[in-house]
Amino acid sequence: MSAFVEGRGLVKRYVGSSGQPTIALNGVDVDIPEGKITLLIGPSGCGKTTLLNMIAGFEKQSAGTLLVKGEPVRGPDPRRGVIFQDPNLFPWLSVWENVMFGPEVRGETRSVAEARAAELLRMVRLWDFRNHRPYQLSGGMRHRAAIIRTLANDPELLLADEPFTGLDEHTRRRLQGDFLSLVQRSGKTVVFVTHNIEEALFLADRLVVMSPSPGRIKEVIPMEMPRPRDILSDEFNHWRARLYNLITPDVVEEETV
């Protein structure tokens, strides 16, 4: 059986302002299995966000093929939901209107969509804040609202681009837990980009380790650690060391370039 997302020989070149081309991805083959959480991890410049944006349909590859469920990607699609690094809520709409945005533009039956939106709002403790505008909320609340705005569309594939970066440690852990319980309930296929080792180990069913200049895949590691995962356990620490040793040389290399 073929993978949910299948990339073959993916290349992405940018032409910078100096006219000099940068190679963000250099011939990447990638498979994203259905119903699993795949983590793309690597230091900055390894092309993980570029790869995610290509799957989302925001950017087109310079060469190679990219199939989602056997079909080539031709632009953004509500079946492929994205959670951005910045919550990116529409600030002129209330939280409720943000969450209902997707179902409304897709013309979904109102009562069904409203019931789902209400359930999601309760799950992430935002029901009482549904009539607030995004910038009346804290940063962590905005991130939760952004996650359920994407989930309210019930996408088959969830693409997350470092959604918890910039949050404090405590909020981040709590949101990771929220995210995991939301995703595991629905058994969605997830591609999650991060540069945070602990986050990757906490969430992943499968790790795709990438390295920079030019961006390529270094190693694909299945993660069979049982859940719930204890970030202080010996097993977790063992994984942490392994991943650290895999990624750190690339970080140094990039900084000396």
Next chain:
Amino acid sequence: MPPDGAATADVAGARAPAVQPAAARPGLFRRVLGALDPLAFVLPLGILVAWTGMYVFEVMPRILLPSPWEVLGTIGEWINPDWARGRPTYFTGTWAVDAMGSAYRALLGFVIGAMAAIALGVWVGWSRTAERFFDPTVQLLRPMPRTALLPFAIIFFGLTDASALFLVIYGVFLQVYVQVVTGVKLVGRDWKRAAAMLGASPRQILWRVVLPGAMPYIFGGLRLGIAYAWTLMILAEMFAVSGGFGYVLWRGYEFMRMDIVLGGMLMLGIFGFLSDRVIVLIARRKLAWAQDIAGNRL
């Protein structure tokens, strides 16, 4: 909040007013009084004192610079002929007609010009083809002073309201257009991406994301536009229309009645100020979100 069990009732109430009940609003008079900032009155009072001083010490001949109370009296005669104390002139008692005429020309022209500017500006900001077709022409017309179109307008539309309206529409359009195009172009790519991945069509992105996202600039353009509306309306009234604040002001100048000129100026200032305030009040409501982000108030 009802307990979690009452899910359906809760959903129905999802669009209910804010969770925290709004504090009881005080009466209109108290709110207006509370909104008045004493600091805002310092400078106008200073100007009034300086003006009075210049009159008292005859810095200029009194025929050229009448006193504030003379101007006030003249405005009274303008509003009510009974207060003219038997010295009727051409302007006594015409204030209401002048005010309605001026406001009609300025505001109708503003509304038409602004609507045209928003429609075309959104189109040009959104579509590269529309930009290539329309924008060069608009940019060619823009540096030409709007006032230079007056002779052309008079020859085309005669000495009528149409001349004034044409001039106002044209001037407001150019002013608002630039801001709308800028606003539409500067709507963040990430908002558009978010809308696209949620399933919005390009048309829905335009209406639901780009237009609201451009609103801060659009309101900026409307404020520039309303000032232009009054400016061009006055110019048209001086030469092309027999009535309105501009007409009265210019006749006053021709008869060397500086009290009438100053009275006309004062009226224009008040009307222009009030129309701008209306836009600001609407902007405060419509741009609540942008004020959240800025942590500031318009």
